[in-house]
Amino acid sequence: MPVGNYSAAMVDTAAPMWIDGDGSPVFGWLHRRADGCSRGMVVICPPLAREHNASHPALRALAEALVAVGFSAVRFDYYGTGDSGGNEGDDDLVDSWLASIGAVVSYAREVGEQHVTLLGLRMGATLAARLAPELAPLAALVLWDPCPRGGAFVREQYLLQRLTLRVVGAGEVPEGWTEIPGGCFAPAVAERLKRIQLPTAGHVPTESPILVLTRAGDAPAPSVARLLDAPNVTHLEAPGQRDLLEVPPSDAVHRTETLDAIVSYLSAVAPADEVVVALPVPSHVLLQSSGGRSIAERAVRLGRNGLFGIVTEADDPKPLTVVFINAYFDHHLGPSRQWVELARRWALHGVRSLRFDTRGLGDSPYVRERPAMYSATLVEDALSAAETVSEGSSNVIFIGLCSGAWVAAVAGARLRARGVVLVNQIYWNKAGRSLDSHGNLRRDDDPIAFLQALNAVGVDVTLLLALEDLERLRLAAGADRLERLQAPVAEATGGALSIVPIDLLDHNVLTYSGRESLARHLNAVVLAALAPAAGRLLSGDAAAAHR
16 A cells, blocks of 8 residues: 555554564564454664664654555664664674564564565665575565665764764764764774675575665665666665755655555565464563662553653662653654663662653654644643653652753643753743744743742752853843852752753764763762752762762
8 A cells, every 4th residue: 555645544553562682682663464464574674873763754654554565564673772772882783783683583483474574774774685695585675775885884974973063072982983973883883884785686685576776866886786787686766865864853754655666566576365473562671680680671651642652660669750851853762862771770770760752753653743842732741651650749850851851841840740850951931932033032931930930849950951051041041040049948848950061062962972971960860869868859969979
């Protein structure tokens, strides 16, 4: 069925799951028909880094469209990425990515799928092509805009990061590491990735039909052109790839004609017969055990709108829950996967945490129109999420970034939460974003009034601000008024305010050093909340002790 005619009311039944990936769990989404019938399973290998985030809606739409013509499909995160296990700093990361692909294919075959197709986008296509001979026989192989060489990909991503940064300084990245948008490659990883190349026609499965999609209007790279000469290869052009991959993820747009072409091709080459496949879908996973404490994650649906979230907790959680709220266009992973890493770190201390997608974002249900960036609807999403997983408002800390910080503050005041941590908040009007005709803050967008409302209901506030955002705050509020608001409160019921400037933090948390600095400060805030002697959310002594 053409993707252009697809609607969310189709027969697709999607479920989050974890697959055993040789000792480290691989997170994925299984898309299947409600009756369990399948013409075969399509394993979708995503791109890397920022391209993975940008293509998320496209790959979700593709999986759903495949189900509409009788297939099952799995979207997944490689080891050390997304919600899968592992860390980006591991030296054997590239081999672990290949192992993740193998684990998903093994899962498909173990549950009885008779026809498995491997489909990859960009570096996902290159990795899939490299691994395809070992995974044969395959029903088909689809290489969508494959990267000819890993070295070119690393160089492109490094240059893109340099062009994107607004904060650049010496010594920000560990020696030998390569910083890219959304992450960082250890030296061994970058060198291994540089050696990955698209295989030649003689090194791909000759018994499988292969579809190669190249960028419309561009001559294929020589290695791709040589691959097109293989007799079992069909070549199509994919329009709009730059609009999908070479823009910020918030601006990414996928072309339905490309998805339609992939679906039509696979529908034509796949066997028409269907089998009923009983697919186990484990919705929780044991991540690790450390110091006698087991850390687990579970997928949850939140509130009446069924928002998607992941809870990370120990087997003996303490009564403290952190709720992460993203910037408007970012889904539940947080900036550079920050929320995933922090959630797992804090679980070792007994902190429960929740990362989730708001309405119409990431893997939450579709909506006809996404809520506005500063809206009561997003506040309701945050409140619904917190009330679903927490043990009372006095044990909730909201952490929000940019527009998500505004949501965190308003939700925190409504819930009378224990505290809120607001990272790089810009706008302070309680009714939402408030600008004049020139794009400047209105006079009634008063940070003091906004923060006093939190103080009045006993919510402790920590502002973590890049220097540019701190200057914006001082101009809007006035330095004297800020100092008075930070003074110790006379009434024990009042909330405290702490303002922490972070000189290496870019507004979008793009740099490695900014990410690490933010993590240290967030770690101090949350662990201080666990300290028995901490009378406030953040005390200087408690924070220093945990840095």
